[in-house]
Amino acid sequence: MHDLPPKLVKRLKDPNAPMFYKGIYHLFYQYNPKGSVWGNIVWAHSVSEDLINWTPLEPAIEPSKPFDQFGCWFGSATVLPGDKPVILYTGITAEQPKPGYQVQNYAIPEDSSDPYLTKWIKPDDNPIIKPTQENASAFRDPTTAWMLNGQWEMTVGSKRDMVGVTYLYRSPDFINWTIVDHPLHETENVGMFECPDFYPVSIMGENGLDTTVVEGEIKHVFKVSLDMTRYDCYTIGKYDIEQDIYIPDEGMIDSWAGLRYDWGNFYASKSFFDPSKNRRVIWGWANESSPIDEYVKKGWAGIQCIPRTVLLDPSGKQLLLWPVAELETLRDVNVQLSNMELNHGDKVEVKGITAAQVRYSILLARATYLQHTQSTLNRNITSIYVDVVFTFPSLDKAEAYDNAWDETYPPETLAENICEVMGTTKQGGLGPFGLLTLTSNDFEEYTPVFFRVFNTPNTNRRVLMCSDAMPSTLNDQEYRPSFGGFVDLDLADNKISLRSLIDHSVVESFAAGGKTVITSRVYPTLAINENAHLHVFNNGTEIVTIERLDAWSMKNPVMN
Numbered sequence: 001m002h003d004l005p006p007k008l009v010k011r012l013k014d015p016n017a018p019m020f021y022k023g024i025y026h027l028f029y030q031y032n033p034k035g036s037v038w039g040n041i042v043w044a045h046s047v048s049e050d051l052i053n054w055t056p057l058e059p060a061i062e063p064s065k066p067f068d069q070f071g072c073w074f075g076s077a078t079v080l081p082g083d084k085p086v087i088l089y090t091g092i093t094a095e096q097p098k099p100g101y102q103v104q105n106y107a108i109p110e111d112s113s114d115p116y117l118t119k120w121i122k123p124d125d126n127p128i129i130k131p132t133q134e135n136a137s138a139f140r141d142p143t144t145a146w147m148l149n150g151q152w153e154m155t156v157g158s159k160r161d162m163v164g165v166t167y168l169y170r171s172p173d174f175i176n177w178t179i180v181d182h183p184l185h186e187t188e189n190v191g192m193f194e195c196p197d198f199y200p201v202s203i204m205g206e207n208g209l210d211t212t213v214v215e216g217e218i219k220h221v222f223k224v225s226l227d228m229t230r231y232d233c234y235t236i237g238k239y240d241i242e243q244d245i246y247i248p249d250e251g252m253i254d255s256w257a258g259l260r261y262d263w264g265n266f267y268a269s270k271s272f273f274d275p276s277k278n279r280r281v282i283w284g285w286a287n288e289s290s291p292i293d294e295y296v297k298k299g300w301a302g303i304q305c306i307p308r309t310v311l312l313d314p315s316g317k318q319l320l321l322w323p324v325a326e327l328e329t330l331r332d333v334n335v336q337l338s339n340m341e342l343n344h345g346d347k348v349e350v351k352g353i354t355a356a357q358v359r360y361s362i363l364l365a366r367a368t369y370l371q372h373t374q375s376t377l378n379r380n381i382t383s384i385y386v387d388v389v390f391t392f393p394s395l396d397k398a399e400a401y402d403n404a405w406d407e408t409y410p411p412e413t414l415a416e417n418i419c420e421v422m423g424t425t426k427q428g429g430l431g432p433f434g435l436l437t438l439t440s441n442d443f444e445e446y447t448p449v450f451f452r453v454f455n456t457p458n459t460n461r462r463v464l465m466c467s468d469a470m471p472s473t474l475n476d477q478e479y480r481p482s483f484g485g486f487v488d489l490d491l492a493d494n495k496i497s498l499r500s501l502i503d504h505s506v507v508e509s510f511a512a513g514g515k516t517v518i519t520s521r522v523y524p525t526l527a528i529n530e531n532a533h534l535h536v537f538n539n540g541t542e543i544v545t546i547e548r549l550d551a552w553s554m555k556n557p558v559m560n
Contacts, residue, residue, distance in 0.1 A: 012302035014268035015283035017077035022115035053558035074141040090140040103127035157193040164193035195225040201312040208280030257411040263485035264519040320514035331552040342538035383554040397429035397542040401454035415484035419466035436535040440526035447472040463487040472522035
């Protein structure tokens with residue numbers, strides 16, 4: 001039994017203003033120091049030298065001025081020439097025309113020579129941007145800025161009725177901002193654009209790019225968090241610097257039925273350019289699946305996912321998201337399997353990897369599950385990192401794709417609905433096969449991550465990836481969704497790869513090098529510590545071979 005450290009018994013939300021500055025990584029995040037539900041939000045602040053081991057500092061920004069007295073919300077960081085970091089953030093005021101008036105403010109370090117940026121100042125000339133009356137309560141989340149024609153530009157999320165909008169602003173000095181006469185981008189019938197992100201990706205190489213790169217062999221990514229569905233959706237396209245607008249590529253679905261960073265518990269993400277390794281890194285909030293009374297019982301809510309690098313897929317039609325390489329420094333005991341055939345009904349346990357020791361990791365890298373027992377919170381954790389490549393001799397036994405699904409389910413939930421209907425127990429042809437994570441001794445609880453391959457009438461294949469929380473816990477008070485996404489693979493080599501990062505309340509899974517990613521929040525009651533097991537399974541009629549499998553127990557990082 002372990003008492004919870006008071007600093008961690010809180011609600012954690014959106015990642016804000018990540019940046020690399022003078023050798024130090026900084027992450028700010030929405031945080032309630034007074035409880036495990038929404039409210040009393042400050043900008044908590046943690047620092048790291050490697051994105052894995054983190055040290056907490058005092059909150060960077062707290063409500064204290066008329067321009068933010070009712071909230072310091074989402075924001076971004078821009079490092080100006082001369083190593084001068086500036087934070088732009090949304091403040092909530094009591095001004096008219098209505099309560100909840102949302103304005104954009106800036107904050108600067110008290111001492112920019114301090115690599116830890118421990119003190120921040122909110123100058124009295126705030127707010128620097130006020131909304132129009134039509135969007136006073138829907139005007140938030142300023143982006144990292146970029147330079148165009150000698151002026152700084154950035155965009156702020158909003159809406160007009162059901163039209164999602166990012167208003168565009170320009171400034172010669174980063175303080176005096178004027179609105180441009182057109183948005184950077186807008187989309188009909190999607191509602192509020194929250195937490196917009198706008199950045200370039202290279203067509204030619206694997207290096208990330210700073211936001212200020214606006215021309216060359218690049219495409220641009222426009223990502224928004226859609227409040228109505230709680231999806232982080234993106235399109236890939238062109239930044240037209242003559243018209244100063246973003247235009248999605250032809251064929252991109254510019255709505256919640258389009259591409260997502262993650263098809264599971266993932267929202268309010270924010271990216272930054274890491275100049276120390278020439279990469280772009282994305283942080284995302286793994287929002288909870290519990291009812292509010294469960295938050296109160298556990299004493300905390302919300303975690304950050306493992307940071308992920310982002311690259312443009314060679315096809316140019318999607319992104320690849322992948323856990324940062326530094327995570328591999330925590331690998332410990334290793335178990336390997338190779339050239340093992342799985343026949344229909346096989347479940348093979350991956351033995352020899354051990355549960356990680358208890359660690360206080362709620363805030364950043366991972367989360368623990370807190371089981372309430374007679375007023376004492378018992379922290380239990382299992383942490384495993386697994387890479388596996390599955391092969392199969394043929395695609396001939398892939399089952400037929402049911403076209404009725406396309407008529408029955410909306411496109412934005414099509415994959416997850418098929419996952420829910422088919423599950424792991426319904427026998428297929430090529431699949432279901434994959435991992436059974438966090439499995440209890442008698443299989444009463446388990447969290448499967450698996451694939452099914454379908455034949456379609458035009459002879460193409462559809463690869464479905466599922467992460468199913470339905471059988472993950474016996475606690476029926478928890479929300480237990482089936483998550484799913486299609487994987488864009490031609491299967492010419494008859495292979496599918498999977499990487500899963502498994503902790504006691506979260507399973508992050510990456511298919512085919514990051515083409516499709518699903519994060520599931522799970523809350524097992526039986527599959528804990530030595531009673532949590534990992535299996536590989538096949539419930540299809542086609543033989544599936546484990547070409548190779550590497551699984552590691554993970555060492556503890558230094559974590560808040």
